[in-house]
Amino acid sequence: MKRWLALALLLAVPAYGAPAGYRLYADGKYDEAIKAGLAENDAAGFGAAARAALAEAASLGRPCLECLNNAESYARRAIAADPKFPDGQVYLAVALGLKEHIVGPLTARLHNYPSEAKGALDAALAADPNNAWTLAALGGWNIAIVHHAGGSLADWIYGATVKQGLADFAASFKAAPDNIVIRYQYALSLSDYDADRYRDQIEAALEQTVSGKADTVYGKLLQARAAELLALLKAGDGDAYAARVKTYLGYP
Secondary structure, eight states: OOOSOOGGGGTTOOOOSOHHHHHHHHTTOHHHHHHHHHHHOSHHHHHHHHHHHHHHHHHTSSOOHHHHHHHHHHHHHHHHHOTTOHHHHHHHHHHHHHHHHHHOHHHHHHTTHHHHHHHHHHHHHHHOTTOHHHHHHHHHHHHHHHHHHOHHHHHHHHOOOHHHHHHHHHHHHHHOTTOHHHHHHHHHHHHHHHTTTTHHHHHHHHHHHHHSOOOSHHHHHHHHHHHHHHHHHHHTOHHHHHHHHHHHTTOO
16 A cells, blocks of 8 residues: 655654754754764654654655665664654654655565554554644545555555545644644645545645744755645646655655
């Protein structure tokens, strides 16, 4: 199953651990942020390292399987240190979703990426039911699974439905109404699923992304991408829009 998560979800998760480490991440100094996180040697530190590794992968503008393998490793270390630390579970799910974009759906299914990602998100939700990032990730997972498996099969095998995905996103908006990253992810998820049917919702989400506040280098990058997508959408250039969405979802 493809595209169940997008890299946008890693952004601006509440900063646990040393403030200095978060500042490195926010300033786009990802290698330094990874080192600082690992030096903490606890769940929060390993989670911070995973977040920075994912941000670094996105910022390269090209697929980086090594980056994603590192992010997965750091996320698993965070989970091992504290299974109830939601960030570790969310980052694991994001890393697995992005790895699938590179290795392909068959390899992903053979390694059970979709189910493991869902299990990680369920664990994160159990630890913190109002975690906006977990809810948004679950929303993206549901919608993408339905998109690629079809409604009946997605529901039967994975319990995924578009209705649940939209409800998850709605809950994430309620938990974090001013979060531009979640709005951006919502726009990408709906664009990949059915850009024509959800045109109004997509346009509104992109506009909120562009007009909102970005506190990190990566957040500002997302705003620039949202502005580009919005211009293509308003220009009616469907092919260019669809191609750019695919690129921003992390495919080669």
